[in-house]
Amino acid sequence: MRDSFLKVYRFYSRLLFWAAVLAGLCTFAIMWVIDLNAFMRKLFNAPVPAALEITQSLMVVAIMAPFAYTLLKRDHVNTTVLTAHLPLNAQRWLHFMWMAVGFLLFAGVTYGAYQYGLRSYRMNEQIWGATIQFPLWPAKMSVCVATALLSIQFLLDAIGTALIPHFHREPNEHPEAHAHV
Secondary structure, X not given: OHHHHHHHHHHHHHHHHHHHHHHHHHHHHXXXXXXXXXXXXXXXXXXXXXXXXXXXXXXXXXXXXXXXXXXXXXXOOOOOOOHXXXXXXXXXXXXXXXXXXXXXXXXXXXXXXXXXXXXXXXXXXXXXXXXXEEEOHHHHHHHHHHHHHHHHHXXXXXHHHHHOOOOOOOOOOOHHHHOOO
């Protein structure tokens, strides 16, 4: 069972890596849209149609998509002032509890975001830009997908913590001394 879980976990980590790469590509695309828009406006007095709407939609993906990968890599802010002095078994089960709470919280957020995005799709919600109509539902659904990825990562971390005693243990005793802040 442990080996099967680790295979699923490794597969999912590759999926999250590509979600983070997608976020980076969206950031790069935002830069190019803004640059192209400024260039076109300055030289030809003709801005890129829907440039603002495109950058706003890409911004949602750029911000939300890498959250689960950040949790996977444990590069988020992690405070261990109180828990570092607890026995290892207590730290493990406390970590399990917080991962389970995170799963429940983001499962609820995912459900709400899905309902919100589905409503937007059904009513064909659009932004009226200067020249074209721009649909809002893809950006709203991307929030749902990103929170679903984060929710699944919380669940996998909770299961891994329960199944494997040293799952996600820090290599040194005091990780805050070497924080990536």
